[in-house]
Amino acid sequence: MGYGVEMGRPPAVVAVAMEAVFGSRGRCGSSSHHRRVFCSANVLLFALALCAVTAAAAATAVGDTSSAVGKLINTRIDRRIDLSTQFVKLYVTAKMENEGSAEVSEILLALPNQQAERLAYRTVKIGGNDGGGAALPVSAVVPAISGVDPALSKGITFFAVSLPSPLKSGGSLTLEIHCVFTRLLEPYPAEISQQDPQLVLYHDNHYFLSVYPTKTQVTKVSLFSPGVESYTKEEPTRKRDNEITYGFYHNTQPLAISPMRIHYENLAKFAVISNLVREMEVSPWGSVTVKEDYVIYNGGAKHKGTFSRLDYQLRPGASGAASFRRLFATLPPRAFDVYYRDEIGNISSSLLRGDSKKTELEVEPRFPMLGGWKVAFTIGYKLPLEDCVSVSKEDGRRVLTMPFGTPFEDAYVEDLTVEVALPEGAADMEPVVPAALQGAAGGGGGGDVSVFLSVKHAMLDITGRPVIVLKKTNVVAEHNVAFQVKYNFAAISMLRKPLLLISAVGAFFLACMVYARADFTISKSSPAYVARKQREEVIDAVQKVRAVLKSRVGLTRYLEASLKELTRKGEEGVAECKAVRAPVEEKLKETAKSIKSLVDRLESSGGRSIGLVAKVKDIIAKEKELQTQAVQKHVAMVEGYERKLAPREIDQRVEKIQQRLTALMTEVRDLLQALDE
Structure with a gap:
């Protein structure tokens, strides 16, 4: 990585780059161990350096980068490279x-293009008191470089950092740069057995790649463990435990x-999520549902x-040391x-805690x-609506705030892929994506x-x-920042589903009701229709007989x-009791006529064929005898009280009547129940 372009001496820069690759300090076959490199690597690095110089010289012909042209120098560079995980983190x-x-x-x-293509996250800030x-x-x-083939500048990717205020002549500033790269660590060997440790290769530059001259610089590389197979040296170089220090280097040319x-041992988790679909569904009734579908593999x-498996269980530290058995997800509280x-x-x-x-x-x-092993699974959970949705004070719209990346x-x-399903009826949707999630245009790195x-x-x-779909590639933990979706939602829209459900049930x-009462018969002269109509008439007549x-x-x-009331009052209740019998007998006569007409209707409706008429007549006969006995009992008791007989004598007179x-x-009760069946 480098800063700016110094336009003073492009030819001298080319000479420095050539000397670094092919000169006495880095020539193939040199006796110095820390300068010994492969010839093919030298050629590649020379090409990259030449492309970088070409691109640097091109700034003279591009007006957009003229503000970056000036005699800038790096007074001090402190670089730290963290190689303790599957990521390469640069500070x-x-x-x-x-x-x-x-x-x-x-x-x-x-x-270099190789690192730029694998850049997942990048942020640049002004450090010190000015930040x-x-x-x-x-x-x-x-x-572009005037007078030189533009194809030579393809080896390096340039990024322009806009300062909040111009750096005046003689002024100074401090930049804090943080980058995260993926897939820069190469497993070497590429295949290992269950008992082998995992070794990886990391390639970089001993010097901080900068198009400005650097007065003083130092690089510290943090490893997973002290286990290092080999490493190059550029004196002064020191190794202590799991850290290698390169420098201080002074007066380094652009x-x-x-x-x-x-080449070192790295047993960290190389967990790679090849595909992740996060579905978020906002319900206006009180919760936000999150569902995450994962496809994960071990990228080591x-x-x-x-x-x-026996060996794996008995020797967890030595057998399958490069594997991982569990992952930890941090969910909202x-x-x-x-x-x-x-x-x-x-x-x-x-386990959830x-x-x-x-x-x-x-x-x-x-x-x-x-x-290389792969697994697919799903994680889901719910969140209270008040934790995720608020109301904007600016325009009154609702604002959904959720984390973007993986937990x-x-x-x-x-x-x-992040899918945000808003409630039905939502309008004026507007996703708000932070700059940290954008790629080259936003400064966030990645796509x-x-x-x-x-x-x-x-x-x-x-x-x-309505569903808002967000897609991004090469997402790391630094991208797990909050994004927002603003939308309008009327409270009356909450009644859509209840009203629809009520309408559906009512319909x-x-x-x-329409089906039960409608007649869908095509021909009313068919035997089936006639039989059904007769059956309906019989059922209707039986129900009416039963009611009567x-x-x-x-x-x-x-x-x-009335007899119980007579027993309680004695002779005083005789007149009142006699008055009750007359209307009852009149009512019995009227209902007897109704029963006769209903029996005639049954006979004409085909009731005789199914034996209903005989059953109904049997019930009518029993019921008629019941009414006769009831009237006889009533007459006997009233006469007994009129003649002033003793209660015991009255009971003896009606005892046989009461039994019958x-x-x-x-x-009668049993026959009515049988008729219902």
């Missing part, structure tokens, strides 16, 4: 000074090249040979209804993840975020739910009630 503190007479408003950064903490805008530029090669050295499953079903080998700040989910696949911090995503709009149909939806019952008989039984009970009356009541 650079660059103190720069403008020794020219003109102001500089832009500074150029440079990366405000905000990332500076970074944009990709393609300088684009100075000295190949760095480190591929496993060769057989696998012994109030996540609930968390699940972890795959195509087979729920996976019980998981949390506090007020976070919820941690420990995920363990069904089998250990050795090099697994030790893994990166090759292809990420840009692509935004799409689609529609999703779910249960009881009419027009469908269903209405259809049932029940009303007559009710009259019997009414007479019994009770038996008839039981028979």
